Amino acid sequence: MAERQRVLITVKTYPLPSEKYLELVCTAGMLEDGSFIRLYPVDYRYQPYWRWYSKYQWIEVEVEKHDKDPRKESYRPRVETIQVLGKPLDTANCWAARKAIVLKQLPASMETLRELQERDGTSLGLVKPREVTDLIIEPDSEEWKLKWKADIEQLRLFGPDRKPLEKVPFKFRYCFTCEDERCKGHTMMIEDWEVGQLYWNQLKRLGNAEKAAESVRKKFLGELCRADKDTHFFVGTVLKYRTWIVLGVFWPPKEGTVKARTPRPSATPSLFDT
Numbered sequence: 001m002a003e004r005q006r007v008l009i010t011v012k013t014y015p016l017p018s019e020k021y022l023e024l025v026c027t028a029g030m031l032e033d034g035s036f037i038r039l040y041p042v043d044y045r046y047q048p049y050w051r052w053y054s055k056y057q058w059i060e061v062e063v064e065k066h067d068k069d070p071r072k073e074s075y076r077p078r079v080e081t082i083q084v085l086g087k088p089l090d091t092a093n094c095w096a097a098r099k100a101i102v103l104k105q106l107p108a109s110m111e112t113l114r115e116l117q118e119r120d121g122t123s124l125g126l127v128k129p130r131e132v133t134d135l136i137i138e139p140d141s142e143e144w145k146l147k148w149k150a151d152i153e154q155l156r157l158f159g160p161d162r163k164p165l166e167k168v169p170f171k172f173r174y175c176f177t178c179e180d181e182r183c184k185g186h187t188m189m190i191e192d193w194e195v196g197q198l199y200w201n202q203l204k205r206l207g208n209a210e211k212a213a214e215s216v217r218k219k220f221l222g223e224l225c226r227a228d229k230d231t232h233f234f235v236g237t238v239l240k241y242r243t244w245i246v247l248g249v250f251w252p253p254k255e256g257t258v259k260a261r262t263p264r265p266s267a268t269p270s271l272f273d274t
């Protein structure tokens, strides 16, 4: 049975090729009570522009519990019913409007999330790292895996016009610890769409793949995880492998740190806010 839900989008992953849907984006967000919902699949870039939504934007959409995806929070959206409501929530007052929803979810440790995963199929969570120790860059294949390449080729020949979907030739992983006495540290892949976007923008600007990857590190480690940020990770599982990955970063300034840096008002939207 379909129900209409109001969702604050908090996560969009880099698109993956798909035979059936052209390409897939994992979108997740929160309901008004702060509980998580995953909207899957969404062929985001192939939807008309008025159905495009940004992070921290409210949408309304009809959803049905996903029949083939046992993860607790997964719902199949009827993409044709997506309605985007107003502008994305801004970052004024240390992200007050965003925090009012996102922080209704109590941060958990990865250890607790794994327990919940076994117990009730939990597959999304908010983690507040105790310390983010590194962001590892690892060269990866420049091509999509063979099965996906075959799908792309098939669609190129017989399907509708495809938008270019390039494979990022690096893997990026966060190394962090959480507030849990059982914690031995984690190394987790980052699948945020913004990582890919930033990589391509920087490649265009710098003309060098390694330098572009290094600017991703600079932004996602040096800025988003800096000591004056109250950094949280949105984490989620991969359906096929049940492993946890970082889906996105929530990085409001720590309250009290903004006043010290008077020349820059906290309301200044950055490249990453929409």
Ligand SMILES: [Zn+2]
Residues within 6 Å of the ligand: 109, 110, 111, 177, 178, 179, 180, 182, 183, 184, 185, 186
């Ligand atoms: Zn841990």
